[in-house]
Amino acid sequence: MHALHQVLHTFFNPHSFTLAMPDVWAGFQVNLKMMFIAEALVLVFALMVAIVRGLPGRGAKPLRALAIAYTDFFRGTPIILVTFIVGFGLPGLQLGFISNRSFTVYGIIALTLVYTAYVSEVFRAGIESVHPSQRSAARSLGLSYGQAMRYVVIPQAVRRVIPPLLNDFVGLQKDTALVSVIGVAEAASLAQQFSTQNGDFPSYVVAAVFFILITIPLARFTDHLVAQREQRERAQAF
């Protein structure tokens, strides 16, 4: 019983909990900003990388190789290292514009670089899962490769990969906390500050609650989208 009381007091003490909220909330707004901007950028760049990855023809070989190298590197390197390289390395270059941005901007860059690599693989899987007969049908109408991709293949590909896509975004949302290592004043680091000053840990729980509060709606939204799409595309002949 004493142990339970200890746990409750150390992590869930209502007084500290309430006291920590304004600080942690101020930090969490930085997380929110980073995740919205990074998610938007990732959606665009990842689709571009996935398309480049699938470009046909010998002429596109160097581009395809570049796309593969990019995804291999940024999926193979721990995010924390990428964050260090971007957050400490870019300022260290002392190159005018790129060396004078805020830590938050570097955080967004690091997250975007890494998650573009992951999400591009998701898009690529989606594109490859669209049956070749769809491409044949589109090309047979006289649509060019680009038109067939844009009007027929990619719309179907994107709809198919919404669950793994949103899953990666949940990962991104949580990893906005990681960039605290380069000094971004976001929820995790502010929770830590508060914890040190106050001598207990409810501030961490407050931060966790904030994260969960945005992850759960996203999960339900994913379920809703999947159900909607399933209804529509259930009956293709083969």
Next chain:
Amino acid sequence: MENAFVQVQGVSKWFGDLQVLDHVDLAVAKHEVVCLIGASGSGKSTLLRCLNMLERIEKGDIVVDGQSLTSGKVDVNALRRKIGIVFQAYNLFPHMTVLQNVMLGPRKVRSLSRDQSETIAHELLQKIGLESKAHEYPDRLSGGQQQRVAIVRALAMEPELMLLDEITSALDPQLVSEVLQLVRGLTEVGMTMIIATHEMGFAREVASKVCFLDGGRILEEGTPEQIFTNPTELRTRSFLARVLDAEKMA
């Protein structure tokens, strides 16, 4: 044949070690309806797919409307605008409504305006009695309805040649006749067509020429009367016997 619209000359094709087309020669004049019959794997589909360059030929040549497909200078998208193809699996675009499916070609390939494309699409859907389904998604339609939409989607491009690749083979028997009715209508307005089919009765009715394919070659070619009533080759006879037997049992 002089001035054939489609001239297939000595075409051979392999998939790895398997030869799927073996020195195929075929001439199709404008307004002709040629039916390709033969067992599965005899090369009918592959031949059709070579005609609109979905497959590449390895030997020989195909000349369509005066243009050689092996010349290396073919504008493949321009060629495909002239040739409509309909597949066994309909291949409608599931993320678009029926109307959008039919509109896509006119809008994006023929570069017509949205209004013009919509008008064309509505007219075609009206002709096949599926106007009421215009805003439905393909999964709400029966197989026969989907296939008829697939046909008018190809017709929306105003092609000069229609290739039909066993378009009734995947349909429930009771849905076959509505599709054949549509195809019959096309032959009556003079559309040049090459039809791969198992529907012998239909082939007999609409074809000006029937070709029996066996092992990638055209074993026998002639008018429907010649092929169906009096085939000369043994393999043609046994194929027809098997098919007619199957039809009797159905």
